[in-house]
Amino acid sequence: MLPKLPDFSLSFEQQFDLQKYQQLVKDIPRPELENLFIQVIRLKMAQENLAKGVIKDCLIQQADPNSFNTT
């Protein structure tokens, strides 16, 4: 019933960025690192909500293709 899950493996650019962050993180002072850690989790949560909303809208639209145009 559900559409195939899109590929979510990391691109080479993302893998490169991750390796860069792995080096940079060593120089971040502890209080700043704690703060950044929380901020990334906050972003991840917001992104998750956004993705869930988009998926919901998409499923609603599959059920009724005119639902976006009538509101």
Place this chain on the structure above:
Amino acid sequence: MLPKLPDFSLSFEQQFDLQKYQQLVKDIPRPELENLFIQVIRLKMAQENLAKGVIKDCLIQQADPNSFNTT
């Protein structure tokens, strides 16, 4: 042209979890915190790719509503 962006503000539960993490993070040893920080960024990237894929599929389906069923 684009559908309205879904609400991505944090739920009360997520805000509560964040406050909990803000306390817990203080007790995580530095090397472990660095590792967790990178892991969260990695997860965020994968989630971003997944969301982009879902949005793309959704837009393709809007252009051709039969595209999911014919493959």
